[in-house]
Amino acid sequence: MKARYLIPLAIFIAMLVFLGVGLKLDPREVPSPLIGKPAPAFRLQTLDTPPRALSSAEMRGQVWLLNVWASWCSGCREEHPVLVELSKTRAVPIYGLDYKDQPDDARRLLSSFGNPYVASVSDLDGRTGIEFGVYGVPETFVIDKAGIIRYKQIGPITPDVWRDTILPLVKKLNAA
Amino acid sequence: MLHKFLIPLLLAATLSPAFAKEAAPASTDPVAEARLMTLASELRCLVCQNQTIADSNADLAVDLRNEIREKIESGMSDAEIKDFMVARYGDFVLYRPPLKNTTLFLWVGPFLLLAVGGGILYFTLKQRRQRAAEPELSRDEQALAESLLQTDQTKETT
Numbered sequence: 196m197k198a199r200y201l202i203p204l205a206i207f208i209a210m211l212v213f214l215g216v217g218l219k220l221d222p223r224e225v226p227s228p229l230i231g232k233p234a235p236a237f238r239l240q241t242l243d244t245p246p247r248a249l250s251s252a253e254m255r256g257q258v259w260l261l262n263v264w265a266s267w268c269s270g271c272r273e274e275h276p277v278l279v280e281l282s283k284t285r286a287v288p289i290y291g292l293d294y295k296d297q298p299d300d301a302r303r304l305l306s307s308f309g310n311p312y313v314a315s316v317s318d319l320d321g322r323t324g325i326e327f328g329v330y331g332v333p334e335t336f337v338i339d340k341a342g343i344i345r346y347k348q349i350g351p352i353t354p355d356v357w358r359d360t361i362l363p364l365v366k367k368l369n370a371a
Numbered sequence: 372m373l374h375k376f377l378i379p380l381l382l383a384a385t386l387s388p389a390f391a392k393e394a395a396p397a398s399t400d401p402v403a404e405a406r407l408m409t410l411a412s413e414l415r416c417l418v419c420q421n422q423t424i425a426d427s428n429a430d431l432a433v434d435l436r437n438e439i440r441e442k443i444e445s446g447m448s449d450a451e452i453k454d455f456m457v458a459r460y461g462d463f464v465l466y467r468p469p470l471k472n473t474t475l476f477l478w479v480g481p482f483l484l485l486a487v488g489g490g491i492l493y494f495t496l497k498q499r500r501q502r503a504a505e506p507e508l509s510r511d512e513q514a515l516a517e518s519l520l521q522t523d524q525t526k527e528t529t
Contacts, residue, residue, distance in 0.1 A: 222420060225460070227461065228459070228460070228462075229459065295430065321430075321431075321434050325438055325459065326459065328460050330418055
């Protein structure tokens with residue numbers, strides 16, 4: 196057998212490998228260009244009653260999570276109990292950005308399913324979401340003491356993501 | 372399917388003269404709107420990834436069109452608006468990504484494949500031509516055939 200008869204087979208196997216890897220990739224997970232950059236500043240009304248203005252500058256000096264969520268988002272409902280559990284561990288303060296949502300709906304959700312957030316601010320027109328490059332809720336940003344975005348989770352935080360990625364990163368950033 | 376080819380073609384056709392005129396801040400609405408649509412059709416909607424922001428009716432696309440509209444009104448250039456989008460959503464929003472190390476294969480890949488394919492075709496054809504030029508009989512067979520032919524000829528002539 197001449198080696199050149201094996202060439203089509205080799206090409207076929209190479210294609211299989213490429214297609215196989217392609218199947219595993221999620222096209223929805225677009226790497227954020229904001230990682231390593233300062234988190235966009237915001238000053239928005241919280242969902243508290245009565246609302247107060249919360250500015251992103253207040254979180255300086257601590258590692259915190261910004262969780263982008265909405266009451267209309269099904270992925271967020273799935274994520275919500277996980278966040279509630281995480282907030283009980285007090286490993287990291289979680290702030291919410293209630294993205295393009297009715298504050299009343301959002302408040303209702305928090306009162307019936309628990310509130311994992313230190314505070315949640317209301318992004319009524321989605322402007323702050325655009326600043327953060329949000330394109331699909333839920334999304335979560337890990338922001339360090341200097342206000343730099345260190346990680347972006349696209350889609351719900353699962354216990355696995357928390358244990359394997361976010362918690363180690365938070366510990367590292369807190370130690371720094 | 373057709374419009375996927377048509378839009379880039381039309382864009383290419385209108386590109387240079389139109390952009391030169393629109394460098395001044397857009398004051399009249401139709402001009403600004405045309406600029407918005409030109410820009411939006413170059414940008415990918417991240418919610419429905421195979422549509423442009425111009426085509427898509429997703430919430431985010433509508434918001435981003437409004438954002439671009441305001442930026443045009445505030446006098447930002449097309450390049451500045453694109454930079455704004457790339458800073459937030461990455462190169463992925465551009466339907467024509469810039470030539471960088473990470474996108475090099477994307478741009479060069481097709482030409483590379485064409486060159487490889489062309490090379491294979493060239494050498495295959497060359498080989499085939501050589502094979503065709505080669506005598507089909509071995510030297511001994513040729514000699515035998517010639518001698519047979521000659522004996523035939525000598526018989527006929529005698």
